[in-house]
Amino acid sequence: MCGLCGVFLAEGAWSDTAVTSLATGGRTARHERLYRVARANRVLKLFHASVADWNGVSYVVSDATGQTEIVASIGAVWPVAERMCKRPIDPLDERVIAAMARA
Amino acid sequence: MTGERNLTPVNVLTGFLGSGKTTLLQRMLRSPALRRTAVLINEFGEVGLDHLLVQPVDDAVVLLESGCICCTIRGDLTRALLGLLGRRERSEIPYFDRVVIETTGLADPGPILYTLLSEPVVRHHFRLGNVIATVDAANADLHLSRNPEGIKQVAAADRLVVTKTDLVAPEQSAVVHATLARLNPSAEVCDARDEALDIDELLEVRPATHSGERSQRYWFLPAASDVEATGLGDALRRHGTEVSSLSLILDEPLDWTAFGIWLSMLLNRHGNDVLRVKGMLAVQGMDTPVLVNGVQHIVHPPQHLERWPTDDHRSRLVFITRGIDRERLLRSLEACCGARVAEHAAA
Numbered sequence: 001m002c003g004l005c006g007v008f009l010a011e012g013a014w015s016d017t018a019v020t021s022l023a024t025g026g027r028t029a030r031h032e033r034l035y036r037v038a039r040a041n042r043v044l045k046l047f048h049a050s051v052a053d054w055n056g057v058s059y060v061v062s063d064a065t066g067q068t069e070i071v072a073s074i075g076a077v078w079p080v081a082e083r084m085c086k087r088p089i090d091p092l093d094e095r096v097i098a099a100m101a102r103a
Numbered sequence: 104m105t106g107e108r109n110l111t112p113v114n115v116l117t118g119f120l121g122s123g124k125t126t127l128l129q130r131m132l133r134s135p136a137l138r139r140t141a142v143l144i145n146e147f148g149e150v151g152l153d154h155l156l157v158q159p160v161d162d163a164v165v166l167l168e169s170g171c172i173c174c175t176i177r178g179d180l181t182r183a184l185l186g187l188l189g190r191r192e193r194s195e196i197p198y199f200d201r202v203v204i205e206t207t208g209l210a211d212p213g214p215i216l217y218t219l220l221s222e223p224v225v226r227h228h229f230r231l232g233n234v235i236a237t238v239d240a241a242n243a244d245l246h247l248s249r250n251p252e253g254i255k256q257v258a259a260a261d262r263l264v265v266t267k268t269d270l271v272a273p274e275q276s277a278v279v280h281a282t283l284a285r286l287n288p289s290a291e292v293c294d295a296r297d298e299a300l301d302i303d304e305l306l307e308v309r310p311a312t313h314s315g316e317r318s319q320r321y322w323f324l325p326a327a328s329d330v331e332a333t334g335l336g337d338a339l340r341r342h343g344t345e346v347s348s349l350s351l352i353l354d355e356p357l358d359w360t361a362f363g364i365w366l367s368m369l370l371n372r373h374g375n376d377v378l379r380v381k382g383m384l385a386v387q388g389m390d391t392p393v394l395v396n397g398v399q400h401i402v403h404p405p406q407h408l409e410r411w412p413t414d415d416h417r418s419r420l421v422f423i424t425r426g427i428d429r430e431r432l433l434r435s436l437e438a439c440c441g442a443r444v445a446e447h448a449a450a
Contacts, residue, residue, distance in 0.1 A: 036360050043368065043439075075367035082371075091368045091435045092427070101438040 047085045110230035113202045117256045118237030119246040120208030123266035134302040141199040212259040236260035258378035258423040266295040289381040289421040345426040353418040354445040356385040365439040374400035382420035
């Protein structure tokens with residue numbers, strides 16, 4: 001637990017584990033984390049939401065109305081963002097596929 | 104943190120009611136390599152009888168309390184595993200270096216795997232070995248076409264063992280083998296009657312890299328697209344089981360980050376219907392392959408192999424899905440990961 005803010009240091013999710021255990025095209029762990037945030041935001045911007053890194057240990061999910069929530073892993077971003085924007089974030093949605101193909 | 108090598112492997116033995124799990128378990132326990140194996144048995148009914156058959160490890164057999172692992176046993180399973188651990192530490196039972204969980208015939212293996220991979224105390228002492236599912240050749244049609252748990256068991260398996268093939272005609276046995284190969288192209292299909300069946304290989308007793316390479320080499324065989332529709336496959340369709348598999352080959356190395364984001368997004372929305380995803384991936388910036396292995400919402404930690412098992416260094420991915428449009432899944436993967444699918448086979 002972080003002594004200053006009381007946040008539990010979460011166990012790494014499988015996709016986040018890759019930061020330290022997989023080579024990532026020469027990116028450092030910090031760079032990789034920011035790259036992951038940028039890739040997630042490509043999808044989230046379609047839903048007027050976004051995610052940002054929080055001190056290298058968590059992520060902050062926000063929407064256009066100012067709602068904000070901290071999550072532990074990138075996998076935990078999606079249900080929170082869906083709750084905020086009240087829509088499913090579905091990679092099989094044709095609009096998402098079309099937008100991502102253009103990105 | 105405890106190193107991977109120091110964790111006690113846990114193999115999950117599943118299969119529908121009466122499909123020969125206990126018979127296979129007894130055979131397994133005769134292997135010298137498994138002489139120090141503890142067994143957890145999850146039984147239906149007030150009196151569990153099957154454990155009486157498991158003589159060689161009698162002291163280390165624990166009968167789980169609940170009849171149904173899929174919805175209630177996670178706490179039981181955790182307590183049972185940690186109970187075994189405590190008894191081993193106190194020398195109350197003979198030392199064991201492996202655990203086999205025999206599930207009920209109606210168990211959804213997902214929550215068992217979830218417990219092993221995510222329960223904080225359990226995962227610091229145990230690691231998931233592999234999942235073995237038995238399929239009764241005489242009743243495969245009935246078991247798989249009418250019971251979603253049977254399909255989940257087959258999809259979650261790393262090894263499929265066809266039992267009771269002596270009770271059916273060779274043609275029917277061949278149909279069952281072919282159908283299982285179509286349903287789960289990433290699993291090796293064995294015949295329980297095969298005298299040469301290597302129990303140690305079945306449980307991946309040997310070092311992980313060796314076994315991993317062998318099993319991965321298996322699904323470098325031609326994709327299952329050339330397996331013609333079978334009677335069992337027709338039965339599955341008749342009963343509305345919209346389960347299908349999709350095998351992909353990608354020419355170019357994958358962007359791991361993009362793939363991870365896409366898969367986490369897919370599992371968040373469709374995890375219940377992605378019965379299995381298994382892949383050996385060529386990842387940008389790496390010379391050796393990475394294994395991904397997921398069952399519904401649960402994804403194992405990615406695993407490195409020390410080398411490619413063959414000269415073909417292209418990524419291979421297998422999806423077993425239920426009611427998901429395969430063509431759309433393929434286009435989504437390409438669009439979200441910047442990948443190009445070179446070959447695909449649907450079954």
